[in-house]
Amino acid sequence: MPSKNAGKARACPLCGQPRDPEFKPFCSRGCRDRDLLNWFGEDYRVPAAQAPDGTADTDRFDEG
Template identity: 55%
Template sequence: MTTKPRPCPICKKPRSEEHTPFCSARCRDRDLSQWFGDGYSVPGRPALPEEIAVAVTQGSED
């Protein structure tokens, strides 16, 4: 059983091995821009600044 290759999630063209899962650097950069510009989000409530501070200080102890 062979599976059909999945297309680039941005433009739906065939993926490039060099830029997987995207077809090109352009699509990879467009995706990154979406994350930086709040185009994508993870569901849930926003973290409180105090929670972030605790997570950062606990992470530095490891």
Template identity: 50%
Template structure:
């Protein structure tokens, strides 16, 4: 292995691992992209939010509230 190669799984220089695990892949999170391990995992999470994968369910339907207000 020459000086330009890094062992598999090693983070690039400047990425300091934290004690928490990445919520996407489970690898150790790094300070620069906390709480994620990489920009890729942060982008995956953002895509899930924008795509509606993550959502908070409500017991009331918004259209039911509007109907009550009109009466």
């Protein structure tokens, strides 16, 4: 059974232009670099669970 996306060209996640295999999943070096800068600039964030006192689990040395 073919996948739902078979035959559909996927677009660059930043600008929507057709992807270039050299810069996959992006369309150009510019979009690839802009995505990397977004990570460096903390524009993208991964949610983390925190304790009610605001500390992360890795900050707790008194347990176990």
